[in-house]
Amino acid sequence: MTDQLTAELARDIGKARGTDYFVMKDQLSEDELDLLYTTRTFGEAEIQPVINDYWERGEFPFEIIPKMAELNLIGDWNLRDFGCRPMTAVGSGLIVAELARNDTSIQTFWGVHMGLAMQSINMLGSEEQRAHYLPQMARLEKIGAFALTEPNHGSDSVSLETTAERQGGEWVINGLKRWPGNAVWCDYIIVFARDVDDKQVKGFIVERDNPGYSATKIERKVSLRCVQNADIVLKDCRVSEEARLQKCRSFMDVAKVLAGTRNGVAWAAVGNATAAYDIALTYAERRVQFGKPIASNQMIQRILVEMLGDLTAMQLYVLRLGRLIDEGKMTDTQASLAKYYCTVKARDVCRKARDVLGGNGITLDFHVMRHLCDMEALITYEGTVEIQSLIIGRHLTGHSAFV
Incomplete structure (x- = not known):
């Protein structure tokens, strides 16, 4: 019975049936719908059939990168030049959600490359840097990573200890970084370090084969297993002045990049919740116990309704947030609230889905x-739920509770 049920699920899940209860697709433009269905078709055909094996081995499916490049999905509301596809914030969010609906590791690869590395160059780089790096990254010929977090500085990354010292026409970088996705095999990594002269945070484009840069894959993870996160050592790593992001003058500039990623994490949470609800509904209709489908059980129906209610609320959150971005009205605290709410609720939806599936859920x-394991990472990265609550609470009350 389990083999038959697994085969039926493999055929039926991933269709996202019944997951747009408030018909939000009617609020999307033609281009946004194209991004949605292009990414959905790609995910169902190329990611979903193979991802479990890669996840179990902790390896990345590199063969999908050229296939992704053919889809022309690299772009954002403010990343429209140099070969990037113009799209709304809602359009880029739909890509994130659809990738995460199939696997959050693949979505994280895309998000780190486009949302962090490329956006750092786009927002903080000079015109010359943008023209040199962005076209090849838009074609996925060169892959980017982003190094801010350190072993001793996660939530308080503003206190980073990695240093950069100007020596003539070069900068010498020393320090440690932890957790950057793509960092083991990327071509370029954006490294943030504190200038020993003015004590301000500066950004640098470091190439993977640069002497003094080394990255070691973090092993034994049970979340985002396909993402090649790394421990990074920068030992007298020399880069030219031309590799310094010319518009990065303090941590406040870094924060501008991070504010945009919280929107993406909220969309990724929606993708995971969509998958979990879809699987739970399909399973409940197929799984027969005591002579009838468990979907006919009152408790199961209530769980499914709770899941759909949370999923629909998350969808409304991200759709409205995307429109606020497109209108130039989004505030940092709105992004924080969306990240906070969607990740918490998506984890709950995934937990309930595991309950619906019983033993098969593990x-x-x-x-x-x-999806449940991967949600544990989304709860944490780009600002933990605790930090987001402090950011929002400070805005609501006027009192800072950070210390």
Whole structure:
């Protein structure tokens, strides 16, 4: 019975049926719908059939990168030049959600490359830097990474200890970084370090084969297993002045990049919740116990309704947030609230889906446990839920509770 059920699920899940309860697709433009269905088709055909095996091995499916490049999905509301595809914030969010609906590791690869590395160059780089790096990255010929977090500085990354010292026409970088995705195999990594002269944070484009840069894959993860996160050592790593991001003069400039990524994390949470609800509904209709589908059970129906209610609320959150970005009206605290709410609720939806599946819920065959494990990372990165609550609470009350 389990083998038959698994086969039926493999055929039916991923269709996102019944997950747009308030018909939000009617609020999307033709181009946004094209991005949605292009990414959905790609995910169902290229990611979903293979991802469990890669996730279990902790390896990245590099063969999908050229296939992604063919889709022309690299772009954002403010990343429109140098070969990037013009799109709304909602359009880029739909890409994130659809990638995460199939696997958050693949979405994280895309988000780190486009949302962090390329956006750092786009927002903080000179025109010459943008013209040199962005076209090749838009074609996915060169892959980017982003190094801010350190072993001793996560939530308080403003206190980073990595240093950069100007020596003539070069900068010498020393320090440690932890957790950057793509960092083991990327071509370029954006490294943030504190200028020993003026004590301000500066950004640098470091090439992977640069002497003094080394990255070691972090092993034994149970979340985002396909992402090649790294421990990075920068030992007398020399880069030219031309590799310094010319518009990065303080941590406040770095924060501008990070504010945009919180929007993306909220969309990724929606993708995971969509997958979990879809799987739970499909399973409940197929799984027969005591002579009838468990979907006919009152408790199961209530759980499904709770899941759909949370998913629909998350969808409304991100759709409105995207429109605020497109209108130039989004505030940092609005992004924080969306990140906070969507990641918390998406984790709850994934937990409930695992309950609906019973013992089968812990196996990769049914996908839910992978989404639940990956949600533990989304809860944490780009600002933990605790930090987001402090940011929002400070705005609401006028009192800072950070210390």
